[in-house]
Amino acid sequence: KNEVEQSPQNLTAQEGEFITINCSYSVGISALHWLQQHPGGGIVSLFMLSSGKKKHGRLIATINIQEKHSSLHITASHPRDSAVYICAVPYGGSQGNLIFGKGTKLSVKP
Amino acid sequence: NAGVTQTPKFQVLKTGQSMTLQCAQDMNHNSMYWYRQDPGMGLRLIYYSASEGTTDKGEVPNGYNVSRLNKREFSLRLESAAPSQTSVYFCASSGGGLKYFGPGTRLLVL
Numbered sequence: 290k291n292e293v294e295q296s297p298q299n300l301t302a303q304e305g306e307f308i309t310i311n312c313s314y315s316v317g318i319s320a321l322h323w324l325q326q327h328p329g330g331g332i333v334s335l336f337m338l339s340s341g342k343k344k345h346g347r348l349i350a351t352i353n354i355q356e357k358h359s360s361l362h363i364t365a366s367h368p369r370d371s372a373v374y375i376c377a378v379p380y381g382g383s384q385g386n387l388i389f390g391k392g393t394k395l396s397v398k399p
Numbered sequence: 400n401a402g403v404t405q406t407p408k409f410q411v412l413k414t415g416q417s418m419t420l421q422c423a424q425d426m427n428h429n430s431m432y433w434y435r436q437d438p439g440m441g442l443r444l445i446y447y448s449a450s451e452g453t454t455d456k457g458e459v460p461n462g463y464n465v466s467r468l469n470k471r472e473f474s475l476r477l478e479s480a481a482p483s484q485t486s487v488y489f490c491a492s493s494g495g496g497l498k499y500f501g502p503g504t505r506l507l508v509l
Binding site for chain 2: 293320322324330331332333334337375377380386387388389390391392
């Protein structure tokens with residue numbers, strides 16, 4: 290079974306700061322997911338990536354398959370980025386089933 | 400497109416009562432999932448359905464049953480609710496590698 294570890298568990302930043310959230314996993318995978326859970330509880334998929342880097346607006350996700358590590362970066366952070374960010378990797382050999390990390394709670398202060 | 404919808408949004412049950420959580424998606428996805436989310440833990444897979452007519456157990460299936468009624472609908476049933484099933488339940492579907500989540504059902508079992 291794959292284990293997923295995220296760090297930090299909690300993160301407080303000032304508006305405008307560059308944010309980095311880390312995710313490590315124990316078993317080799319072909320793709321990794323980043324999700325965002327809003328304070329109201331809704332969950333949105335941000336990225337699925339299998340190599341290199343993906344960018345969407347101010348969000349950048351990177352992955353190093355050999356080192357079993359991924360990072361999610363937020364540039365020019367804003368209070369609306371405050372959310373829980375969750376990393377997830379495939380489970381049981383199926384790409385559709387995911388094991389989720391416990392999440393990183395980000396709070397961006399104005 | 401409504402995406403993934405879930406009903407009810409909130410429910411209180413007494414121990415031993417039964418209920419069915421409903422989920423529907425309008426994105427023509429084959430795969431659908433039921434997760435539970437508990438404080439301090441990552442999302443955990445209860446059951447999934449890779450296609451219409453098939454269902455499989457996930458990580459925490461005990462105490463639950465599911466029905467994939469058609470391609471759109473995937474329901475989760477608690478036959479005899481227990482306090483340990485107090486949780487937030489999310490339905491999801493996947494297409495193009497990404498997951499699409501419903502808004503969640505908050506269930507309290509007394």
